[in-house]
Amino acid sequence: MKDNYIPLQANRDFGGIITVYFDFFKQNIKNFTNVFISYNGVFLIGLLITSYLLVSGFLGFIAQEFNNDSFVDGNEFELDHYLYLGIGGFLFVIILIGVAFLNYSLSTSYMIKYVETRDENVDKKEVWELAKSQFGNIFLFVLLLIPIYFVFVIAAVILAFIPLLGFIGQYIVQFFLTAWVGVSFFEMIQKKKGVTEALGEGWKLVTTNFWKSVGVNFILGLLLGILMMIALFVPGIIIGIYTFHVVENNVDYSQSIVSTIVYTLGTCIVLIIAVYGQCLSQFVNGILYYALHEKAYNENTRATIEQIGQND
Template identity: 75%
Template sequence: MKDNYIPLRVNREFGEIISTYFDFFKQNIKNFTNVFISYNGIFLVGLLIASYLLVSGFIGMIAHEYNYENVSGEIGLEQNYYLYLGFGGFLFFVIFICVAVLNYSLSSSYMIKYVEKKSSDIDKKEVWEYAKSQFGNIILFVLLLIPIYLVILMASFILVIIPILGIFAQYIFQFFISAWIGVSFFDMLEKKKGITDALGEGWRLVTANFWKSVGVNFILGLLLGILLMITLIVPAIIIGVYTFHVVENNVDYSHSIVTTIIYTLGTCFILIIAVYGQCLSQFVNGILYYALHEKTYNENTRASIAQIGQNY
């Protein structure tokens, strides 16, 4: 494995960061997916439950809207559908926040261990222990992001209402924030810094390399989005064909177990892909962090020169 190690502490230009990301992705996707499944099991079950509640609510509301006679016609049923939707949506929101924190931590810790061991042969327990050791800082970091994102939302709203240029400015601002938060989070875990110090360091690194940071997040975000959409093609076709069958044959979907199962599994799969995409996006900022940090401080370059000097 060590022969295939991809050095990440390297000052790379824009195109090199893109290619390095996909090299890292291909080499580590199987091992990291094992880590992802191992520590997200309970949340994946939760997403399945949330999907069932959301699907049940939507199906019930649609059936009620079209006045299906088989829907029982009870007055309280419509309220039940709203309860399903409300509780399912709330459950999904809570799980999504939890897995966002967990998977940002796991993906960052995995990459840090990869650099530390110079190998992709990483024990999932090592990744978990490293992330767990900094859970206090991680939770505080997330809590601090709440007021930060409120300010960001206000700024985004102001930009959006500006004709034409405002829309482009809003997207640039969005990808800049994504780079800043991702690089800061990575710096906090990698250097074991305090939250404000990490946010300050992330700000310095990203602002000093503004267009590179924005461009990397835009291009890789776009490519990852396309990749994730491709993985959804097969379930989308299955759901589409089944929906066509339901409509054409006037199937009573409100009482069909098959309908509930197909739509529940489809919804759950989409939610899992969305969660998994979070991990892949943090890998982007991990590689960006190492490139920007090495460009700024030349730590790896100086260490290599010093090691050469010791050999003579």
């Protein structure tokens, strides 16, 4: 209902951003999950196939390490599982890029449509159309992330040589990078700007509000991490109990269909939850973006004042 709309375009302090994030989360989690499932179907199937290949490969190598008596031809067995791991790893990288490409787009487009329509019942077709219209820029954005993250890795390695302060510095740089990339992506889709222009604007907004940007991503990233761990609690217990059963009863897991199914589903669930968590983390930077943008430009405040003037 439009009466329940949570205004996002407002200059908020650190605590206000966190509060509004959870209000938005509670209100929109069901509808966004529907959007997520609707447009991630192919990738979810791909993750299941990838999980099967990776699990089959790893189980084979573990069995070989312990000299499993079920081997008929060790060289052939080893080659098969190298093949499983190779294909599974390749598919994983491709799917990971595709998932990043799609879900950054979906979560950003969903929040933009929420602001435009001022309605929690965002139409998933409108979300898709907005994301699809920006696929060219989104693809270039994802490509530019490769050198950006390469520089980050170099900086992280350098900081690793500095005791304690380097460890803290790594996390500060990591959360700054997350904020910059997320805010820039919102600027690109919201304002329909080019990639470099959006990255420049995102840099300005985040550096001007450095500690707020880093702090919001740290606190909400930590809380989302805990939430994802809770989501993994039940499947984790099931897999743990089954693994105990395998070890205690000396089950030949390399040849067991049940073992393959259990570990494949477990791996797939972990990957799906990780992908979903990526969407939720982009919502963090959506709330941050609107707060920083309003602080810098007061667009919503001015529009509200003008509207009051017209009504008078």
